[in-house]
Amino acid sequence: MMEILRRLLQPRLLPPTKDGYQAPVGALADGWTCDDPSCGGGEFFDPAKAAIPRRCASCGSGTYPVPAWPWWHGARRAELDALSDQAGQEGDEVLGTLVDFHLLTWTFENHLMLxxxxxxxxxxxxxxxxxxxxxxxxxxxxxxxxxxxxxxxxxxxxxxxxxxxxxxxxxxxxxxxxxxxxxxxxxxxxxxxxxxxxxxxxxxxxxxxxxxxxxxxxxxxxxxxxxxxxxxxxxxxxxxxxxxxxxxxxxxxxxx
Ligand SMILES: [Zn+2]
The missing domain is CATH 1.25.40 (Serine Threonine Protein Phosphatase 5, Tetratricopeptide repeat)
Incomplete structure (x- = not known):
């Protein structure tokens, strides 16, 4: 019964994240964010008990999934790569430095995960x-x-x-x-x-x-x-x- 409920609540394939990360079949989300960057809507929850809504609870716009760990690790990399591209395009050295350090911590954890x-x-x-x-x-x-x-x-x-x-x-x-x-x-x-x-x-x-x-x-x-x-x-x-x-x-x- 729980398994059936879970399948009904949780689609087997999550939509891509904001930065284009596609989690594999069966990956779970433990939150969502609004796809309107000016809204800031979003929520975290236990993926066994809730699922991502199609519409933002605050403004009614669409949503992106926040994959649960360990898939979060892949989503994080896509986010950092997008920020790195942005820093390069805008010539933003402060952002570039921050992203470089986040990439170092990501790489360290990636080695451990492997x-x-x-x-x-x-x-x-x-x-x-x-x-x-x-x-x-x-x-x-x-x-x-x-x-x-x-x-x-x-x-x-x-x-x-x-x-x-x-x-x-x-x-x-x-x-x-x-x-x-x-x-x-x-x-x-x-x-x-x-x-x-x-x-x-x-x-x-x-x-x-x-x-x-x-x-x-x-x-x-x-x-x-x-x-x-x-x-x-x-x-x-x-x-x-x-x-x-x-x-x-x-x-x-x-x-x-
Ligand atoms: Zn919203």
């Missing part, structure tokens, strides 16, 4: 060098979002050990107050973003089901609490991060 861990580690090394260079050369550049994406990509691929290869030097970089990790988070937007992303990455690792009995879990929890509890950082985390940290170490805030 089971090519060595290639992933080579890609990680190159990405790390380029991020450090960008941070030194431009104090407004925020590397944290890319490093967080590397961690999420490794966890999505079921590889918490490779995620640690991203987190460990990152924690050291922050501890040593390297480029992009200043101490005045109130006025330094880049440092604020970078620290928040680092804490988010540590929390994502500790919250992953595969790490509950991991040999380095205690180390990672210590890194998380030390980073989040640093004098210049602790007042600048988000509400959900504070709640997650309290769950990791009950009574944390009372001990300040």
């Amino acid at each position: 089971g090519h861990r060595r290639d992933a580690l080579v890609s990680l090394q190159e990405t790390d060098v380029r991020l450090r260079t960008a941070m030194r050369e431009d104090r407004f550049f925020t590397e944290g979002s890319y490093r967080l994406e590397l961690v999420r990509g490794a966890l999505r691929s079921g590889d918490p050990d490779t995620a640690l290869r991203v987190i460990e030097p990152w924690v050291a970089l922050a501890r040593e107050e390297g480029a992009g990790y200043g101490t005045d988070l109130k006025s330094d937007n880049a440092a604020r973003t970078n620290y928040r992303c680092l804490v988010a990455a540590c929390l994502a690792w500790t919250e992953d089901a595969r790490t509950s009995n991991h040999g380095r879990r205690t180390t990672l929890v210590t890194w998380t609490l030390d980073t989040a509890g640093a004098h210049h950082v602790r007042d600048w985390l988000t509400g959900p991060q504070d709640a997650a940290l309290d769950a990791l170490e009950p009574g944390r805030r009372g001990r300040r």
Whole structure:
């Protein structure tokens, strides 16, 4: 019965995405977006319980599917390629730089999804060098979002050990107050973003089901609490991060 219901709700072949990615037969969508770029309509949902509507709920225009992971990975590549073309045509160097870094994180995850861990580690090394260079050369550049994406990509691929290869030097970089990790988070937007992303990455690792009995879990929890509890950082985390940290170490805030 569920299977019949699912087939009725979910077409066997999703329509192409906004950027022309065609998911294979049987792929699921876990969301949709409006095809009118000025509308911004869209929704995420459990693909077992909902299906993409033909018409946007806000404006009645058509819709594009958002494929669920792992097909999302292919859709993401099509999106990045389209943005790269746009940056080239418009001569937009800022967009071009952003897309180049997103492509690096995409490539790293792609190697992991194919089971090519060595290639992933080579890609990680190159990405790390380029991020450090960008941070030194431009104090407004925020590397944290890319490093967080590397961690999420490794966890999505079921590889918490490779995620640690991203987190460990990152924690050291922050501890040593390297480029992009200043101490005045109130006025330094880049440092604020970078620290928040680092804490988010540590929390994502500790919250992953595969790490509950991991040999380095205690180390990672210590890194998380030390980073989040640093004098210049602790007042600048988000509400959900504070709640997650309290769950990791009950009574944390009372001990300040
Ligand atoms: Zn709409």
